[in-house]
Amino acid sequence: MSELRLGRLQGKVALITGAGAGIGRAAAKLFAAEGAQLVIAEIDEQQGESVLREIHEQGGAAIFCRTDVGDPEQVARAIDAATENFGKLNVLYNNAGGSTPMDGTITNTTDDEFWRAIRLNLYGTWLCCRLALPKIIEAGGGSIINTATIGSEMGLAGRDAYTAAKGGVSSLTRSLAVEYAAHKVRVNALAPSRTRTERLVKLFEMGHTSSALDNRHLHGWAEPIDVAQAALYLASDESRVTTGQVLRIDSGMSIS
Numbered sequence: 001m002s003e004l005r006l007g008r009l010q011g012k013v014a015l016i017t018g019a020g021a022g023i024g025r026a027a028a029k030l031f032a033a034e035g036a037q038l039v040i041a042e043i044d045e046q047q048g049e050s051v052l053r054e055i056h057e058q059g060g061a062a063i064f065c066r067t068d069v070g071d072p073e074q075v076a077r078a079i080d081a082a083t084e085n086f087g088k089l090n091v092l093y094n095n096a097g098g099s100t101p102m103d104g105t106i107t108n109t110t111d112d113e114f115w116r117a118i119r120l121n122l123y124g125t126w127l128c129c130r131l132a133l134p135k136i137i138e139a140g141g142g143s144i145i146n147t148a149t150i151g152s153e154m155g156l157a158g159r160d161a162y163t164a165a166k167g168g169v170s171s172l173t174r175s176l177a178v179e180y181a182a183h184k185v186r187v188n189a190l191a192p193s194r195t196r197t198e199r200l201v202k203l204f205e206m207g208h209t210s211s212a213l214d215n216r217h218l219h220g221w222a223e224p225i226d227v228a229q230a231a232l233y234l235a236s237d238e239s240r241v242t243t244g245q246v247l248r249i250d251s252g253m254s255i256s
């Protein structure tokens with residue numbers, strides 16, 4: 001007789017930022033399929049509602065809370081929504097982020113683009129961690145997953161605002177992992193390389209990203225689900241002694 005298989009996130013409540021598209025969307029559907037109750041914290045209402053519908057259609061439990069990760073009131077509302085609707089918060093996945101074609105080398109990038117990159121990628125992560133940590137501690141501990149990039153782990157030219165912001169995310173990940181270990185909170189980050197999201201494909205088609213690095217992706221570009229699977233591992237108890245790590249999901253690019 002086959003044993004009943006429980007989801008890998010059964011009994012957990014997770015909040016995913018930027019869950020309306022790309023990697024976040026893949027993670028939201030995967031986490032829900034693995035039994036998590038979810039808060040979709042997404043700035044784009046249409047995208048957020050659409051992933052919510054898909055999760056409900058697959059029989060998952062989720063709510064959508066329109067959230068700009070750079071706005072303290074909106075982030076606080078999304079975190080409260082987790083405890084009000086599902087009673088607790090165990091997992092925070094800081095996925096919202098990204099760069100734009102306005103980014104470049106330090107001498108040709110405006111301060112506006114620098115602050116945009118910092119606000120979305122670093123401050124958004126900072127804010128969500130700051131406001132979620134007390135709730136995760138209250139729940140007896142849990143897991144925070146941040147999003148760096150391979151560009152913050154090695155010297156990559158041409159996206160200086162973005163890599164500066166993501167470098168801050170990697171460092172913050174390690175500090176929080178040490179500070180909150182006593183509260184049974186693990187903090188890790190994912191560092192993806194090229195991942196075939198609609199946004200990246202569009203940037204590529206518009207010629208805004210160089211193809212020089214592609215030859216070094218030993219197994220080709222990642223798909224959003226490849227990064228989502230790594231997030232699932234970090235969210236689950238399977239990674240219970242993994243903390244402070246920046247996990248490269250880079251198709252071997254950084255070692256080749």
Ligand SMILES: NC(=O)c1ccc[n+]([C@@H]2O[C@H](COP(=O)([O-])OP(=O)(O)OC[C@H]3O[C@@H](n4cnc5c(N)ncnc54)[C@H](O)[C@@H]3O)[C@@H](O)[C@H]2O)c1
Binds near residue numbers: 197200
């Ligand atoms: N795609 C890649 O190749 C790649 C590589 C390295 C790192 N990353 C990182 O992975 C993460 C996801 O990337 P993606 O390619 O899936 O992005 P994406 O653009 O496909 O999706 C990002 C989602 O975040 C939402 N969002 C944007 N600003 C927001 C805000 N202020 N508050 C809340 N939500 C917001 C968007 O509406 C969108 O739904 C980002 O942090 C990105 O920097 C991506």
